[in-house]
Amino acid sequence: TAVFNAGIQGCISAASNADGEPLTIHNCNTEDSTEQDWQFSSFDEENAGPQNLVIFSDKCIDVVNGVNADGTPLQIWTCAEGNTNQMWISVTDDTFQWSGTDKCIDLTNGVSTDGNVLQIWTCTEGDVNQKWTGEPNPDTLE
Template identity: 40%
Template sequence: CLTASSNTDGATVVVEPCTTNNAAQTWVQNGQTLLVFGNKCLDVTNGVTNTNGVKMQIWTCTPGQGDAAQHWSITSTKTIQWAGQTECLDLSGGRLTSGNQIQVWLCENGNANQVWNLV
């Protein structure tokens, strides 16, 4: 499961085994933002664009609807694409190892590292 490593600005976003009622794994779509812990947004570290491998973090949501580094689009093919960009959330190296940090990578149709099941 997509997991915030803590409830602080700059906390990494990693993959961890899914657990019931885990606030760090409870993401809510609010417009173009994906929220965890009620006020933290999924955020591209430093808002770096057009660079494969930039790691994900959480950050206090910018008032309104977040800033550009906090805007996401969930596609019909179950990818989570950075809004207005060509990058998608990506499982680094395809590794499901606990603690593997999530990154953005150029969106590629059929790339299993970029498919997310929303439950």
Template identity: 40%
Template sequence: MSMYLVSVLLIASGVWGNPTPQHPATRQAPLTNQYIHITDNFEMCLAAAPSSDGNGAAVVIEYCATGGNARQNWTISGSTLQVLGNMCLDVTDGAFANGTPLQIWECTPGDVNQEWVVSGSSIQWSQEDSCLDLTNGNATNGNVMQIWACTGGPNQQWTLTTGPSEPITPIVSSTTCLTAPTNANGGKVVVDACDGSTSQLWTAIDSTFVVHGDKCLDVPNGNTANGTKLQIWDCTPGDANQQFFFLSSDQNIQWLNHHMCVDLTDGSLANGNQVQMIPCYQDPDANNQIWNFGIEYIYSG
């Protein structure tokens, strides 16, 4: 399954505030395999609640499943957001009130309760100045989503990726994972035994590798010296120190525009070994720069 991860801007508005409701234009082809994250936390995914996959099942936020999960895998088709085949994101009873919970319901052509406008980072109900909203700003696993008057605030900012968070493992060991043990700025990026924790789940988006929801793989101070050890730092749009891409043909993680690659320092799989940057293809052991990631290609420039 292709895991080409990109931030999706479906209609370039760039304007926050209260967008004017409108009927979306018909899309030429559905966008499949979409994972919808609250922008402040890529560890969390929009999902149909696990209690039921039938009409009326709640729409919740929950931890993104490693390797993907059908309840978190959405298709954007025309003005609908579909999940589990033919179930659609639906405003319960078509109620306009703030706080109306969201559910899934069998997709019905022309049902206005199921029509949405995805614009910039907002997902707005096409019939009302109401947006998909993280209820009470609470990203707790299982929190039921609601509609609320569109404000452009963080509770209403969403990012789409074509794939969930995934572990990154060196080619020489499928049980060793790239790890950010702490979520503090300046925290080391190391290898450690895979344990499925969020410190080992990475999302590639807009040429960045995100972990802990809002921290990015980062080259300290943009240091181009051989052997520079990698860290994490608050994700900053456009920060050149955080721009990386994964190329499936070589399976290396390259620092954009620098021809330097993430390298398993000294080829050591010892827990806590901090990974480094050195020029691509110049490590005597080529395997030190080969990584497995649940994607095929993350660069189009």
């Protein structure tokens, strides 16, 4: 599943599967692009609890050093059961909030340039930098 920003349609990406690889915004690639192929359960009434957002089958979106502060960058890291730095909830249909905090996945400074590292920021209703949508990948639509 490609996860793209609803405002700019850039996709959440990780260039490699190395621990510590920054989570960036990048032009959405084809459906089979492994660096944008995220796995997660649908956030719905039956599965609203915290869960991992997984890429490369074993890497999770991770808050660097678990620092709960606006501007803390995001990375991927090997998924570890119970690691609270890797648990996310969706409180609306289009945001991912770090479980147990008031921080959301955020497009840093609203900059859509390829390679801009994503961060956490205090969740703000209506903030387009925090709106994310799953499939379909917008660049594959005709």
